[in-house]
Every structure is written in C-alpha cells, then in structure tokens.
Amino acid sequence: xxxxxxxxxxxxxxxxxxxxxxxxxxxxxxxxxxxxxxxxxxxxxxxxxxxxxxxxxxxxxxxxxxxxxxxxxxxxxxxxxxxxxxxxxxxxxxxxxxxxxxxxxxxxxxxxxxxxxxxxxxxxxxxxxxxxxxxxxxxxxxxxxxxxxxxxxxxxxxxxxxxxxxxxxxxxxxxxxxxxxxxxxxxxxxxxxxxxxxxxxxxxxxxxxxxxxxxxxxxxxxxxxxxxxxxxxxxxxxxxxxxxxxxxxxxxxxxxxxxxxxxxxxxxxxxxxxxxxxxxxxxxxxxxxx
Amino acid sequence: xxxxxxxxxxxxxxxxxxxxxxxxxxxxxxxxxxxxxxxxxxxxxxxxxxxxxxxxxxxxxxxxxxxxxxxxxxxxxxxxxxxxxxxxxxxxxxxxxxxxxxxxxxxxxxxxxxxxxxxxxxxxxxxxxxxxxxxxxxxxxxxxxxxxxxxxxxxxxxxxxxxxxxxxxxxxxxxxxxxxxxxxxxxxxxxxxxxxxxxxxxxxxxxxxxxxxxxxxxxxxxxxxxxxxxxxxxxxxxxxxxxxxxxxxxxxxxxxxxxxxxxxxxxxxxxxxxxxxxxxxxxxxxxxxxxxxxxxxxxxxxxxxxxxxxxxxxxxxxxxxxxxxxxxxxxxxxxxxxxxxxxxxxxxxxxxxxxxxxxxxxxxxxxxxxxxxxx
Amino acid sequence: xxxxxxxxxxxxxxxxxxxxxxxxxxxxxxxxxxxxxxxxxxxxxxxxxxxxxxxxxxxxxxxxxxxxxxxxxxxxxxxxxxxxxxxxxxxxxxxxxxxxxxxxxxxxxxxxxxxxxxxxxxxxxxxxxxxxxxxxxxxxxxxxxxxxxxxxxxxxxxxxxxxxxxxxxxxxxxxxxxxxxxxxxxxxxxxxxxxxxxxxxxxxxxxxxxxxxxxxxxxxxxxxxxxxxxxxxxxxxxxxxxxxxxxxxxxxxxxxxxxxxxxxxxxxxxxxxxxxxxxxxxxxxxxxxxxxxxxxxxxxxxxxxxxxx
Numbered sequence: 001x002x003x004x005x006x007x008x009x010x011x012x013x014x015x016x017x018x019x020x021x022x023x024x025x026x027x028x029x030x031x032x033x034x035x036x037x038x039x040x041x042x043x044x045x046x047x048x049x050x051x052x053x054x055x056x057x058x059x060x061x062x063x064x065x066x067x068x069x070x071x072x073x074x075x076x077x078x079x080x081x082x083x084x085x086x087x088x089x090x091x092x093x094x095x096x097x098x099x100x101x102x103x104x105x106x107x108x109x110x111x112x113x114x115x116x117x118x119x120x121x122x123x124x125x126x127x128x129x130x131x132x133x134x135x136x137x138x139x140x141x142x143x144x145x146x147x148x149x150x151x152x153x154x155x156x157x158x159x160x161x162x163x164x165x166x167x168x169x170x171x172x173x174x175x176x177x178x179x180x181x182x183x184x185x186x187x188x189x190x191x192x193x194x195x196x197x198x199x200x201x202x203x204x205x206x207x208x209x210x211x212x213x214x215x216x217x218x219x220x221x222x223x224x225x226x227x228x229x230x231x232x233x234x235x236x237x238x239x240x241x242x243x244x245x246x247x248x249x250x251x252x253x254x255x256x257x258x259x260x261x262x263x264x265x266x267x268x269x270x271x272x273x274x275x276x277x278x279x280x281x282x283x284x285x286x287x288x289x290x
Numbered sequence: 291x292x293x294x295x296x297x298x299x300x301x302x303x304x305x306x307x308x309x310x311x312x313x314x315x316x317x318x319x320x321x322x323x324x325x326x327x328x329x330x331x332x333x334x335x336x337x338x339x340x341x342x343x344x345x346x347x348x349x350x351x352x353x354x355x356x357x358x359x360x361x362x363x364x365x366x367x368x369x370x371x372x373x374x375x376x377x378x379x380x381x382x383x384x385x386x387x388x389x390x391x392x393x394x395x396x397x398x399x400x401x402x403x404x405x406x407x408x409x410x411x412x413x414x415x416x417x418x419x420x421x422x423x424x425x426x427x428x429x430x431x432x433x434x435x436x437x438x439x440x441x442x443x444x445x446x447x448x449x450x451x452x453x454x455x456x457x458x459x460x461x462x463x464x465x466x467x468x469x470x471x472x473x474x475x476x477x478x479x480x481x482x483x484x485x486x487x488x489x490x491x492x493x494x495x496x497x498x499x500x501x502x503x504x505x506x507x508x509x510x511x512x513x514x515x516x517x518x519x520x521x522x523x524x525x526x527x528x529x530x531x532x533x534x535x536x537x538x539x540x541x542x543x544x545x546x547x548x549x550x551x552x553x554x555x556x557x558x559x560x561x562x563x564x565x566x567x568x569x570x571x572x573x574x575x576x577x578x579x580x581x582x583x584x585x586x587x588x589x590x591x592x593x594x595x596x597x598x599x600x601x602x603x604x605x606x607x608x609x610x611x612x613x614x615x616x617x618x619x620x621x622x623x624x625x626x627x628x629x630x631x632x633x634x635x636x637x638x639x640x641x642x643x644x645x646x647x648x649x650x651x652x653x654x655x656x657x658x659x660x661x662x663x664x665x
Numbered sequence: 666x667x668x669x670x671x672x673x674x675x676x677x678x679x680x681x682x683x684x685x686x687x688x689x690x691x692x693x694x695x696x697x698x699x700x701x702x703x704x705x706x707x708x709x710x711x712x713x714x715x716x717x718x719x720x721x722x723x724x725x726x727x728x729x730x731x732x733x734x735x736x737x738x739x740x741x742x743x744x745x746x747x748x749x750x751x752x753x754x755x756x757x758x759x760x761x762x763x764x765x766x767x768x769x770x771x772x773x774x775x776x777x778x779x780x781x782x783x784x785x786x787x788x789x790x791x792x793x794x795x796x797x798x799x800x801x802x803x804x805x806x807x808x809x810x811x812x813x814x815x816x817x818x819x820x821x822x823x824x825x826x827x828x829x830x831x832x833x834x835x836x837x838x839x840x841x842x843x844x845x846x847x848x849x850x851x852x853x854x855x856x857x858x859x860x861x862x863x864x865x866x867x868x869x870x871x872x873x874x875x876x877x878x879x880x881x882x883x884x885x886x887x888x889x890x891x892x893x894x895x896x897x898x899x900x901x902x903x904x905x906x907x908x909x910x911x912x913x914x915x916x917x918x919x920x921x922x923x924x925x926x927x928x929x930x931x932x933x934x935x936x937x938x939x940x941x942x943x944x945x946x947x948x949x950x951x952x953x954x955x956x957x958x959x960x961x962x963x964x965x966x967x968x969x970x971x972x973x974x
Contacts, residue, residue: 003847003848003851003904006855006900006903006904007791007792007795007796007847007850007854008792008795008796010854010858011791011792011795011796011854013858041774044770044771044774045771048771048774048849052790052794052850055805055806055808055816055846058805058815058816059804059805059806059808061808062808062809062814062815063808106704106705106708110701110702110705113702114702117698117701118698118699118702121702125705130958130962131713132713133900133903133954133958134951134954134958135716135717135951135954136907136908136924136950136954137907137909138907138909138924138927138950139907139927139947139951140716141931142716142720142927142931142943142944142947143715143717143947144712144716145931146716146720163712164712166708166712167708167709167712167713229796229800229801231799231909231913232909232910232913232924232928235910235913235928236928236931236932243799243801243910244800246800246804247914250804254808258804258805258808261800261801261805262805264801265793265801265805268796269789269790269793272789272792272793273785273789361869361873362872363869363872382872383869383872384872384873384875384876384877386873387875390869390873392866392869392870396864396866396867396869396870397870398867398871398884398885398889399867399889399970399971399972400885400888400889401884409871409874409884410874410875413874413875413880414875441970443970443973454870457870458873458874461874461875
C-alpha cells in the first residue's frame, strides 16, 4: 500500500526523534484567558472523531453478527475454522520474518557505515529510499514479474514477495535508522568500543543495536504492518497472504471476514499505541544515551 | 571608526525621532500563581524614564514572568502595571506600544531582514517607500547594512538578534523589553552585542527592562539591577551597591564571589558578632535573638591576609588571576577566599600560616548553613 | 558608532555540514570506501532498478521485441486507458486537496491541545489509519456504507438512504470517500512536524509589533505554512494516484483507474496486439509520480529552511 509507505515514512521519523521543545526552559502553561479558540477546536475534533469512528463502529457491528443478522460472537469463533485462514496467516508470518531478516541485515550495517564514513552519501541514500514512492507496488510488480519470468525457481517462490517487500519498506526503515543514529554520538561510541578491543561485529551487536532499540522497533513494527497489509503484489503474484485471503473469502461469510479485518486493525492500533507511549516514557526516563 | 560612521549613525538616530524618549514604568504588587507554583509574589519595581533596569536571577525566579506581563503575554493575578501613569494591565499586547526582543528564533522566516524590521511599520499603514527607508536606516544603525535582503536562515545568531533589536525599535516603543537576548549566543558575540545594545539604549534613552541570569551581563549593562528569587525581589540597587552592599545572603552569593564563616553573637543587643577576634556590627537588621547560629558572608576584598606563623588560617590553594591572585584559606573548618597582589603571591605558598582580618566595618550575616560539600 | 563585528564575516548560519569524506589519496582508496555500500546498491538495482528498466523498455516494444510507439499511442489516444488516467488523476487530485485542507485544520486543532496523552493517542491513531490496508478499509466501508451496510440502514431510517438517490459506494464519489479516510490521517501525520515548527515567538513577536490574530496568519502563519501544505498535497496526490488495493477490493476491479487496469492486464485481460500496453501504463504512472515527488521535494527544501531556522 503506497499511502501506508508514505505514512510510515513520516511515522518512522516521529517515533524515533525527540519531541521538539521551544526554548530550554519549561514553558509556563498557556495563560490566555480567551475561551473562543477552545470551543472551535472542540467542534473540529468532535466532527473528525465522528467521521472516523462511525465506519469503525459500523464495521465492528457488522462483524459481530451471525448469518441471520443478529448480534453474535460466532464470527469470532469461526475465524480459525475458515478454510485457508491458517495457511494465509502462516504465509504472511513467514514472509514477515524473511523480510525483517533481509531488511535488517541489509540496512543496519549500511546506514551505520554511511553515518560513520560516508556522510555525503546520506543525501544519495535519502533520494534512493524515496524512490519506492515514485514506483508504487502496482507498477513495481509489473516489472518484477517480467524480470523473474525466465527464472522458474524464483518466480514460483513466495519469498520473492519478501525480497520486494524489503524495497517497499526502505523509505521508513531508512528514516527510522537515520533518525536513531542521528541521535547518537556514533563516532564516539564506536571509537570507545573499538579502543576497548571489540571487533566490528561485536561493536555493532553489543553497542550500537541496543542503542538503536527504538529505531529498530519502529522499523520492525512498520514492516510487520506492511507485510500483513500488502495486497497488491501478493494478489498479482498469486499468493494468498492474509489480505488476499480476506478479499477472496469475502463472499463466503462476510461477517467473519470483516471480523478478521477489524481484528487486524485493532491489533495494529494496540501495538502502535503501546510502542508510541513506551517509547516516549522510555526516552523521558532514559536521559543521555551515553 | 571614521567620522563618516559617526555622521551616518547620527542621521539614523535622528531618523528614529525623539518620540522614542522613554516612559516611566511602574510594576505594583504583581502576583502570579501557576497551580502550586508561586511565580511572582507581590513584585514591585519602579523604573525611571530612560533607565536600563536588569532583572537578574536564577531560572524560575519570576523574571521572565514579570517581563511577559509587562509585554502583555501574561496577566497578573493581582497588581497593576502603569506605563507613563496609565494602567495597561487590561490593554492587549498588540496595543501596548512596547518593543520586545526574544531569546531566539523570533524573526519571521518568510521575510527578509528589511521586511522583518518594516513589519511593525507596515501594520501601522506607513507607505512602502518610507517603510523601506526607515528599515534600512535601522539596519544600518545596528551594523547590518549589507544584509538587508538576507533571510533569517542566512544570518548568524548574533545577526538575527540585531535584526530583532532593529525591528523592536522601528515602532518607536515607549519601553524596550529584552528577554535574555544574548543567552543563546557564543560568548564572544555576547560580549560585543552587550556593549552595543547598551550604547544604543543610552543614545536613544528608551526605558529598558532586560532579563538575564548572567550576573556579569546585568552588572555591566544596567543602571540598576533587580535581583529576584522565587518570585520576590531580593534587592534593587545600582551594580556597585549591589556588589559592595548585598542586603541578603542570596544576593551576596548570587552576585560575585563570597565565603561563609560561622560566627557567634556578641554584645548586649545581639547586633554584633565576633569575627577574626574582633567585634563587628551586623549590616542591616540583626536577626532575632533566637534565630539560631549564624554565618557571616565575606567578599574576597572584605578580608585582608598576612603571613603569620601563629595565625589561625592556612593557605590551601592559590590561583593566578592576572593582576591579582586568589587565595583559599582554611580557617575554622571553612574556606575563605581572598585576593592578594600577584607580586606578593609568592609569599603565600601552600601550607603557609596566615592571619585574617576584616577590611569592612560591618558584615552581612545569614542563618548558618549546615556543613556542605562545596567550598 | 557602527555595529560591526569581526565575527560577522567569519560566522556561518549553520553548523558545519558533516565531516568531509577522506580526500586525497589514491583513486583506489576512495573506491574502497564505497565497497561496504555495494550490497545495498546492488539490492536496489535488482529490486528497483531492473524492474523499472524493464518497464521503461517494454513500454516501447511490441511482443516480438521491436521498437514501437504503439503502446504509448494506445494509452494516450482516447479509449478506456486515457479515461483511466483521467479518472485516476481526478481522483488523486480531489483526495489530495480536500484531505489536505481538512488534515491541516485537524492537525492544527490537535497540536493546540495541551494534553500530552491525547496527542499520543492521536499519533498512534493517525499512524494506524494511514496504514490501513486497502482491503480492510474497503471492507469496513462496505460494512458501513455498502447497500447492506449498517450506516446505510441508519440513514434509511432517517429516509436519507443515499442509494435511493442514485449514489453508490462503488463509483467515483464512493471511492473518493474511502480514500479520504486514509488520506486525512496521512496528512495529519505529514503536516504535524511543520505545525510544530511554528514557533510561539513568531506569534508573540507579531502581537508585540501590533498585529492582530488575522494579521499574524496573513503575514506570517499562512505564508510559512503554504510550502509544507502544498508539498504534502503533492505527496497525497501521489498516494491517491498509486493506490490499487483499496479500489480493487472495493469495486472488485470494475472501476476504471489506471492501477486497476494494470492489474487487469496482469491477470490476463489483454487484447492481442496490446500485450505491452501494461508497461506503457506503468511508465505513464511513473512519470506522473515523478513530477509529484519532485514538486514535493522542492517545496520541502523551502519548508526546512524556514521552519527550522
């Protein structure tokens, strides 16, 4: 999903950078006595809340009905029993893992190295990692399918998707890592570690990765969201991941299928909220990272 | 500086018109409470026309709160603000006719330096040709004649603050308010701007309120300094008087260097103490008889020192400060700082026994502080 | 007395621009410093570069491999493909401008709040909604505003059933409504940093110089916010233009949008003689998206100069 990538690109930055403060000193609370702005603001927020919550409520309502149209929890219990659901979840899960592994192995050392030794290359990397937004999944899959057509062993493997997902994820993975590294005094950390006798791999694993926890976490969560939500390429590459399964099964039992869709939505909301608030409290209590 | 420079700035100064002459400002009993914090507590200050008053104190002492109240960005819970005899407490900020310079980042990023300075004039519907001219003159006054077309992101911190100053002066304010304008700048730039701001202020004779936490800044720039702590006034005096005659312990320790020495009361009325084997009067009001043990606060120049094998003090540390050298003398479980001429400093090797004596005729006392780690 | 400072000429507005790469030395040495980024470059070439190259070349080839303008002609000279482009662009435009404005207002309302917990919840919510998988979103809307949807039923009770008045979820306005649902949170996410960059000092300084609220917005607020808002709208345009899953899941592939048409071709619905038209469509999309992203990047440069100075 392209808008997901763009959204994640900005979310990644938001999740890994410190909140902006105006001056150094703590600001006195707003002392304006005018009440008018608050009223207008409230109206805006309420209207917006209505627009966003009503479809959510409607969908939730729909998903908790059985075939007769009465309220029932049966759709929830039927989820696991739906044909192909377990397989789809399994596939999506395996793809996530593979995508994450490739992504981390590829991006983490590269971004660290660039920060350390090739600062000018950062600009190029920024541009490169924006490119997937210019070449969206629907177009990318067009080229990819043609490119792998001669190679049966690749084109018949579902992990081809994982390989391409890494590209889709690049914008926000890079942004996360870039922000996370920017907050560290990388050079000092590395020099200190190396001077104490640690090799490169050990340094990366024992020193840098722990300090990049937030960035890695947000990149991973967003990747997970990407893989479990990516429909376009999976459908056209003819693999039944969760979104494809939902689409294909929609006529079977629409209530159950909608229940699945809502389940994933709520799960993602919970995870993201936890991440964002954990992250803020973690940063507040952490102080200096050195 | 050439004579041309003098002529040019004279013209610029004249261009500002003499309506800029300062107005008197009276802050009367201002109080402000935020939740559980008392930001200002019956704060009063009387600023004379054309006077430069510094509000000096540590973070949280209320100095910025007071300034923002004068500007109109905050409303006092009680008290009044009178400018030229008129109560402005209910007047909205945009109508108060005051110029303000903020700590940083206050220039409008989408406007050039010249447009920033001309902004206030534009709001007052001055014709564009006239505005540009005035803005250019003001920028010339602050030494940025070649930078009028530059945008804020193209200017250094010091340059930005100078533009901010020109912008504040453009509207010919009755009062000039400066909220730690130099705090975000490098030390060197800070020192230069300090002199230049003061010189300009004196030239234009605008009533000025200057907030800072840097005592050096306050002492070197102001006609009078108002030292604040926890929302209250500690002392309002000229820099010299503040330094030589601190009236409270807070001022003595915040402004300049001071040493604490435990002393015992002396005399029938309890208004003398015994220090260095002498009977010394207490400066100001003596604390009540049952106020507990006392410390005396001494400036380095209040104390004299001479080598004496049977002296009660021992030299513990010596630092070379240029013309003078500072000695730290251990005496009765405390450390007293005093200065000697560097040419005499070699007499005071570490470990030398010395006798201390008081050079002042009275001494400031304060309730004794329990032994702490710091000297 | 002139205000001059020896520091003026020496000082630079910004900090130092990062350390320079190891300069001098042999050519081999500078090549060697690039070695560790080779895996990354290789991956990008394989994963992004080659597919793009293939699209770009096949767009100009017949099935047999000969150069031709035929594919391009097919998509640009009337007929369903041109219609697809038109609809896609219209849809992307509408779902960029409306959410652009609404999103900015919403983001501003949120940013003004002083409750930190509230902002955190909203941040997570925006992230989630913007990430909303096309399929899930489509189904949610079908469940609410489809012909048998819950919200439709509510509206029916109020005698306002849109389907009775000729509206349907499965055509332009319906699809746009669904797109807006994820475009607005996306806009909130994108524009919030810029809104946070609006310094309180600007408002206060303006006020101090005599400006009313409207004058502040007119002379400072709006001019400063225009580049980021415009830039974000370009990004939103790109997002709306390239979306496939939502429309596909919603309309079952029946709505004539360029991404849907590409999907259709990939699934085998192609007229003989027009096998490579899909690649031409893809190339067309890339060109349009490139323009969008470049516009965004240019406006972003202006934004970062002003909102971080």
